Amino acid sequence: MSDDINTLANDSIQEIPAYTPGHSIEAMKKATGRHSFTKLASNENPFGCSLSKDELSQCFNDCNVYPDINTHPLIESLAQKHQLSTDQLILGNGSDEIFQSLALAFLNTNDTVLSAEHTFSVYQSATMLRGATYTPITMKNYGYDYQAICQAITDQTKLIFIANPNNPTGSYLRYDELSKFLSQVPNHVIVVLDEAYKDYVETDPLDSNLNLLQSYPNLIITRTFSKIYGLAGLRIGYGMADKALIQLLNKVRLPFNTNTVALNAAHLALETKSDFVRHSQVMNQTGYALYKDAATSWPVHCLASKGNFICLVMTHHSAEEAFNHCLNHGFIIRKLTSFGLPNAIRITIGKPNQNEGVIACLNQFFGSKS
Numbered sequence: 001m002s003d004d005i006n007t008l009a010n011d012s013i014q015e016i017p018a019y020t021p022g023h024s025i026e027a028m029k030k031a032t033g034r035h036s037f038t039k040l041a042s043n044e045n046p047f048g049c050s051l052s053k054d055e056l057s058q059c060f061n062d063c064n065v066y067p068d069i070n071t072h073p074l075i076e077s078l079a080q081k082h083q084l085s086t087d088q089l090i091l092g093n094g095s096d097e098i099f100q101s102l103a104l105a106f107l108n109t110n111d112t113v114l115s116a117e118h119t120f121s122v123y124q125s126a127t128m129l130r131g132a133t134y135t136p137i138t139m140k141n142y143g144y145d146y147q148a149i150c151q152a153i154t155d156q157t158k159l160i161f162i163a164n165p166n167n168p169t170g171s172y173l174r175y176d177e178l179s180k181f182l183s184q185v186p187n188h189v190i191v192v193l194d195e196a197y198k199d200y201v202e203t204d205p206l207d208s209n210l211n212l213l214q215s216y217p218n219l220i221i222t223r224t225f226s227k228i229y230g231l232a233g234l235r236i237g238y239g240m241a242d243k244a245l246i247q248l249l250n251k252v253r254l255p256f257n258t259n260t261v262a263l264n265a266a267h268l269a270l271e272t273k274s275d276f277v278r279h280s281q282v283m284n285q286t287g288y289a290l291y292k293d294a295a296t297s298w299p300v301h302c303l304a305s306k307g308n309f310i311c312l313v314m315t316h317h318s319a320e321e322a323f324n325h326c327l328n329h330g331f332i333i334r335k336l337t338s339f340g341l342p343n344a345i346r347i348t349i350g351k352p353n354q355n356e357g358v359i360a361c362l363n364q365f366f367g368s369k370s
């Protein structure tokens with residue numbers, strides 16, 4: 001019966017590969033019989049949620065009524081934080097939803113979408129949902145090759161997705177590179193700058209990319225509360241762009257796409273949790289330095305990462321082997337096979353004891369002294 005149902009799905013959906021999430025703790029407990037695991041596979045905040053249980057419980061007020069998304073104070077707070085007008089913002093059920101809305105709003109079946117070879121898979125699935133063509137461009141040193149992307153633009157190109165920092169390689173395009181890139185992109189192409197990990201980037205305290213919005217009405221920048229604010233389970237992200245672009249996205253979003261609890265929680269976190277954010281940044285840097293140091297004695301290429309994760313491209317081992325070894329020691333990491341990197345793993349930078357645990361485990365795996 002399920003085969004018959006599959007034949008009923010529209011042609012584009014049949015081609016979409018299923019999303020491969022990081023393995024969950026519950027699934028791994030079931031699969032292995034082991035009682036506890038530390039999950040460092042989905043780039044979540046290891047310090048938990050930025051809000052306490054009491055604070056979270058306040059966010060449940062008014063759950064009997066539909067959320068008033070357009071006038072929720074979160075919009076005003078975000079506008080102030082980023083020095084934009086409120087009509088330059090759109091909220092999403094995670095930034096994932098905004099990628100899908102962009103595909104719905106802009107793509108026809110004969111359009112093409114460009115991105116990088118090893119990047120976040122939602123760009124591809126959103127493209128395929130509309131029956132458009134997804135063209136991943138070969139990367140340069142595991143980073144976005146913006147010149148190659150420019151050269152690949154044709155009259156059919158409609159969207160370009162750039163994850164900055166990139167997941168899973170951690171690469172980062174600087175302001176000057178982005179600026180040069182945007183100046184070469186024709187007006188008929190929308191550029192999506194996915195800044196899910198931006199809060200971890202130390203080199204740009206002025207948040208300069210936002211300035212680009214003034215010059216480029218074909219640019220949208222997306223951010224999320226899932227990472228540094230530790231609200232991944234509530235699903236809330238946002239997009240910033242010229243108001244004409246936001247108006248189009250508002251046409252395709254469901255009327256109540258974000259929920260009251262998530263809106264209230266994001267607002268409270270944004271207004272009151274700068275210490276939590278700072279702590280997460282500092283601990284991330286310390287953890288990153290620890291991994292970088294340890295990796296010098298491993299047979300790996302440890303990619304420079306601006307995100308909250310480390311990406312190791314191994315020279316003698318497969319992702320499967322490393323994943324299984326870590327799993328046997330109670331750590332769930334991410335094998336990057338589904339990202340087209342069968343010899344690479346991605347590890348979310350954790351709390352100090354978690355980082356030390358994974359490093360000891362990998363020292364053993366790679367046969368180095370700990």
Ligand SMILES: Cc1ncc(COP(=O)(O)O)c(C=O)c1O
Nearest residue numbers: 094095096163167196224226237
């Ligand atoms: C590059 C990138 N963009 C977006 C997201 C999704 O963010 P959200 O939770 O806001 O949907 C992720 C999640 O891991 C990601 O890695």
